Amino acid sequence: MVDIDTLLEMLVARGGSDLHLVSGDPPRMRVFGDLEAISEDLLSAKELLDPLMNIMPVRSRTIFEKEDNVDFAHSIEGTGRFRVNAFRHLNGVGGIFRSIPAETASLEDLSMPEILTNISKQKAGMILVTGKTGSGKSTTLAAIVNEINTTLKGHILTIEDPVEFIHEQKNCLLSQREVGEHAKSFASALHSALREDPDVILVGEMRDLETMSLAVTAAETGILVLGTLHTNSASSTVDRIINAFPTNKQDHIRTMLSTSLRSVISQQLIKTKDGNGRAAAVEIMVNTPAVANIIREGKTDQIDNSIQGGRSFGMQSMDTAIKKLLTDEKITPEAAFEAANDKSQFMQFLKKTDEAT
Secondary structure, three states, X not given: OOOHHHHHHHHHHXXXXXXXXXXXXXXXXXXXXXXXXXXXXXXXXXXXXXXXXXHOOHHHHHHHHHHOEEEEEEEEOOOEEEEEEEEEEOOEEEEEEEEXXXXXXXXXXXXXXXXXXXXXXXXXXXXXXXXXXXXXHHHHHHHHHHHHHHHOOOXXXXXXXXXXXXXXXXXXXXXXXXXXXXXXXXXXXXXXXXXXXXXXXXXXXXXXXXXXXXXXXHHHOOOEEEEEEOOXXXXXXXXXXXXXXXXXXXXXXXXXXXXXXXXXXXXXXXXXXXXXXXEEEEEEEEOOHHHHHHHHOOOHHHHHHHHHOOHHHOOEXXXXXXXXXXXXXXXOHHHHHHHOOOHHHHHHHHHHHXXXX
């Protein structure tokens, strides 16, 4: 039988982010972005199923038996908390465990640009943190919540699936709700939230039209809405939201977004030069009057140019962030080139490396 908790303790000890247990394959850990096998022994469906079922909450077992996949949270006292996706597949079953740090890092701890501290002081509107799976969105969002919880007074309501970071009460009242456990869906929780006198609502993921619509409406009514999307840039984020709506409503949603959107923070994690960690490269868009006009007129292809010219407002492009990490010698030229959008800007650094060798 697989001892899941022992493997998770090993994951945390090694500084890994994910544990992959998939029948038919050896157990693997993702450490600083690389997925590594930690044993040559193949996991069988039989030895993996029972341990997975044993750590599932009763409700999650029911969902798993009915739908063949389920998300839930698992905690180990003294080690940490983990977001779990369990699923059936061709060779049996699998479980992917994402490690959630026991303590919420501050924006300073994460070496985030100072502008994010100012952005977190917004009283209303929408702040979106975006990036692909595993890019650190949840960690950054938790740090923003921590900043608000530390410096302001109010009611912070989180809606997640499952609840990831457990925030302690500081200056704010905190209500953390889990979809499925405390609410039927993100949309139903958002409906309810509007009657719960929140100052801040965190939406774990804006997955569908109804959730997006309610989130934008909440931001318009004077609530600060924090959310995530699986998009890679500010322009693609705005497009994703607008395109989720029917064509006849897109002009209206553009107008609403132009006034309610405060910032889009897009990020990716890049392996550090010493190989012992990952650094966050962060694109930041601030909704200035010029950006608002671009959104309202549907010219989202011009957002990148506004970011390039918006340094005085705290904006920075992804490539600018990557170049700073490279200049500070936190990442290698090869890693910078691979992560960059405009790779031609980074060819010169690769050539210098080749000449040096």
